[in-house]
Amino acid sequence: MKPEKGQLSMRPATFTTQQCTIAIGVAGAITGTVMYGMSLSTADRIASIMLSSPIRTFDRLAASAIAELGNMITARAICQLAESGLNCDITPPSIIRGTNVKISTLETPAVVIPMVLDVGQIQIDVSLIEREQVNLRAA
């Protein structure tokens, strides 16, 4: 199945996470955070595929696989941004697990991109801002 992009939307700076969230920081010409939210069952399914063996418990190795997925997707996007002249870097990923966790990206709202895959849905939250705008706000 080909991944399909759902309806894009904006969300305010504070939002409630899904069961499993991969967070990756971006710094440089563009700064902010990219987050990949999914249910635990989707995370299990993705990790199982990446590890070529079914996940019984979501252990460190499974977490590492999921984190690496976020890392690879974000890095690819950052490379494309660099080619259009916006040079930035990313941080190693962190994983947030648990329900009803509220995350705030302070003043930066986010574009929400739901991706529908055969393993479930991944919600990509892109909360990025160009550095010039950051400077203007500080001034």
Place this chain on the structure above:
Amino acid sequence: MAKKILITDDAQFMRLALRNILTQNGYEVAGEAASGEEAVALYSQLQPDLVTMDITMPGMDGIAALKEIRKVNPSAVIVMCSAMGKKDLVIESIQAGAKDFIVKPFQPERVVETLKKLLG
């Protein structure tokens, strides 16, 4: 004798994926490093034939580690293996002495092809 390889990546998953590819293709994994500092220390200790080097890692990054190892041994064979395939990073790595640059996600064949080319 099997060629010895030192794997460097902060992600346990990537270390395992690389280990599987290497061992399935007749290479020996000399060790695994989860950071640049660890790679530099293990390089001197294990003296591997080749090092795979991630770039984005907490602490010392892969390019700094590449430079450190090349100071210890100017003919060290190091292959960058990173999701961050930006042109400037590729150029900087190659100028600092990396022998190749593999962009993640990779196909096992791509890794094996590089190893064969560099180690025979």
